Amino acid sequence: MIAHLMNSWRGWLAFMTIFLFCFAATGMLSMAKSETGKTNPANLVGHGGPIKAISISVDGQAILTGSFDYSAILWQLDSLGTNKLVRRYNDHDGAVNAVEFVTDKNHFLSAGDDGSIYLWDTTSDNLLFRFNGHQAKVLSLAVSANGKLAASASWDRTVRLWNLEGLEPVSILDGHKGPVNAVLISDNGQQVFSGSYDGTIIKWSATTSTLERTLHRHGWGINVMKWLPEKQQILFGTINGDVQIFDLKTNTISKILIPHQRPVLALAVSRDGKFLASGGGDGIIRVWKTSDWSVVEELHSSFGPVWSMVFSQDNKKIFYVGLDDYAIAWTISPRKIDTEVQGKFPRRFQKLENMSLGERQFARKCSICHTLKPGDQNRAGPSLFGIFGRVAGTLKGYNYSAGLLDSKIVWNEDTIDQLFALGPQHVTPGSKMPLQKIAQEDKRTALIKFLKTNTQ
């Protein structure tokens, strides 16, 4: 048929039309595939950095996410699968590692790298209180069933208890020999359980603020813990990939599930307790049926780790987060995997060929937190659009630290050069910017030249 078509100019025309159509269609398809994550209405799109934490409300209609972009976002879930961003909470001074609803959807807690715990009112969108005290980042939060007590686990090796009614600290639980990664509170609020890098799970008395006993010595660090229903069994995941269940009644490990090849970073238990899921640094999510401990599904996410995940109310979906800027809604049942697996794609900080030295500096060292576009406020740092001539700490809409608000610096070639030659801790002390220097003068010069031509 092709030979017949090519025997006349009309044939040529028809052939070329078909060829071009197919070519365009293939291109559109691949583009559509690479954009699937952001265009799928079920996914939660709105963060400007990798997402570290996700939590779902008791009624299953709202989700919270916390991100590297220094913000937490409240989402409204739609029964039709179209999810809506309700509000972005960006008063944090660091990446947000943990988010937790306080009994209902009207209040929630968020915490992260700045070591503070933030109590928010979602009805008024106000920050009600900021609990300070931790000396390092906070990795996990738990709230008692009555919503009066909160616990936070920190890399300062302590667990702290907070009174959410009186808005005051209650006590410091000090006893771990390493960073504390996970914390749980019993239903009556009288016991606290913590898991640490030191490999132990410790039971504390919340009433006397004392260490009751070390429940389990795993050897390898505990990364994450979740309650099973009835709160008599703790599901935990470890640095060496183990997924196990500790039974509080028998004080023994009651179940050992298939380990991950890399650390277990995320665990989820469905509201009705019928399913649980483990996610690892290997990008694998395993879903288990708790009635017979069979694996009902396994997702091999092709890129990056699974930082956190939750089951939807109907147990048909898992919302999981990782290195992407959006939370992915994975339909477990009926099996729908092919459209959800993201391919390996170049991330914005990765080196690309044919980049100038200056563009490469920006891509590698700046682009994870900053954008060059005007009005793009969902990153950890402010937009660099119009940076030259701007007084530090004056871009409207960005939540600057006090260090920047008090600064008199005007950004120009000299001050930007100084910023990277000496480091932000010297030029803009108190800034939220990570400690980052560019020692080589030629790289600083190239970066400044690139910024000059791309920020106006």
Add this chain to the structure above:
Amino acid sequence: MARMKFLCDAERCIECNACVTACKNEHEVPWGINRRRVVTLSDGKPGERSISVACMHCSDAPCMAVCPVDCFYQTPDGVVLHNKDLCIGCGYCFFACPFGAPQYPQAGNFGSRGKMDKCTFCAGGPDADHSAEEFKKYGRNRMAEGKLPICAEMCSTKALLAGDGNIVSNIYRERVVGRGFGSGAWGWGRAYPGSVSN
């Protein structure tokens, strides 16, 4: 080019912590950071084992895959290093590492933004070999001096082996055959998938 590997023989480790001390001393590792540590499994129970653990310099290093600023790189002989000028101390690699290798000093503007620190296989970092800057950030570059890691060199029972992967695995294989029991090279298969394990 040799492929550098660590191997800890769990049948020989006596939890003396000499490797931990030697590492801290050689690299002047600051207080609160241990690039190497000894993990004891089944502590006080039958079958108790101790393992000296640090960065294993994995073939397909998971820390490299999760770093948001892409600060890791692998040397031609397989040593996984990182650039502290790029690292922003986010902590992602800590969760990705199956050996708990990354450590973070309590320094920085908001308590926990210090640069990540880890075992370098005594191979320094991206700064010029033997420069003051390299020593300050990464410790001594023994590899550039033609020496192997100090931790393995100091191990009194030779539980900890370091060096060319082929030589290390040959030594270990001979040991297992000789003693007729105990193939406890924990983590070898996980760090170097596809190589001969245990």
